[in-house]
Amino acid sequence: MTLARKDLEGYDLIGDVHGCGASLAVLLEKLGYSYREGVYRHPRRRVIFLGDLIDRGPRIRLALNIARDMVEAGEADIVMGNHEYNALAYCRRAPPEWAGEWLREHSPRHNRIINETLAQFRDHP
Incomplete structure (x- = not known):
């Protein structure tokens, strides 16, 4: 700060x-x-x-x-905020010992929430 x-x-x-x-x-x-x-x-x-x-x-x-x-x-x-935290987790692969592939599951609900953010960054790394 x-x-x-x-x-x-x-x-x-x-x-x-x-x-x-x-x-x-x-x-x-x-x-x-x-x-x-x-x-x-x-x-x-x-x-x-x-x-x-x-x-x-x-x-x-x-x-x-x-x-x-x-x-x-x-x-x-x-x-x-929780939306930024969830976006970071959504885009990170889970460690091998985890059951899922991603830190935040790519469920239909999570896909819907983050869809607009991902679309607006599609051409911007």
Whole structure:
């Protein structure tokens, strides 16, 4: 976690974006953040992203890029949500001693939940 600036007045907690990147940008602007030097910044506040940035929405990559850029610039912090955790487990093979092939079973329900995220990253490693 980045150390707080002396002029910091508070935090904005944002969770459950679920791939709505354009809505995230609008929310940040309504909260007083402005897009400067490639990152949303606020003169007196920081964001803490509370996870679940992926799955469902039409702009998953945009949501992740906004959050990642803010974190890397020291304008935000992030906590992994259960959707990110499940996506990582879905894409990792289970160790040989496990009964299943994947850390997260590729069931119809799990396939449906992660389908939009995988589709939006199909051409992006």
